[in-house]
């Protein structure tokens with residue numbers, strides 16, 4: 124084999140080896156069932172003084188629930204304008220508008236330094252991009268709870284498979300998995 128071929132072959136092999144296991148695709152709105160939200164909040168041990176950031180907050184259910192059940196403050200970050208409006212309306216109906224806010228923003232660009240708890244129901248590529256931001260911005264004692272998808276390269280403090288198996292449209296069965304990390 125000629126030297127250039129060897130270099131090209133090695134570069135291709137290394138490139139393939141370093142390919143991430145995920146692909147970037149749009150993340151749709153799929154709400155976390157409310158019983159699963161409750162378990163996420165329990166795992167994170169939400170208390171009154173906490174500030175919960177849900178990145179990709181959908182209809183706002185996680186931060187609204189944390190405010191309603193525990194009196195925690197919350198920030199929902201969501202890219203879909205209609206979902207942000209719906210979240211604000213739901214927060215008002217639940218009487219927690221003074222505790223929560225919803226921002227129409229890219230969740231990968233938001234400053235999460237005030238957060239004591241981060242909740243996620245996002246795809247692996249998003250979680251992987253978020254990891255260095257969390258590493259840089261979260262303070263010791265903060266908790267991260269993710270639904271169904273872990274964070275590549277980050278070993279969770281705890282993984283919990285929920286006992287209830289959900290039947291999805293089309294008959295597919297789904298077992299929810301929750302991941303917890305504690306920042307040290």
Ligand SMILES: C[S@@+](CC[C@H](N)C(=O)[O-])C[C@H]1O[C@@H](n2cnc3c(N)ncnc32)[C@H](O)[C@@H]1O
Pocket residue numbers: 150151152153154155177178179180181182183184185200201202203206228229230231243244245
């Ligand atoms: C699977 S849903 C989860 C909703 C909510 N967190 C829950 O668990 O019920 C993901 C949400 O993230 C939003 N989203 C996707 N990419 C986003 C981004 N870069 N920044 C903010 N929101 C995003 C989608 O519009 C969608 O509402």
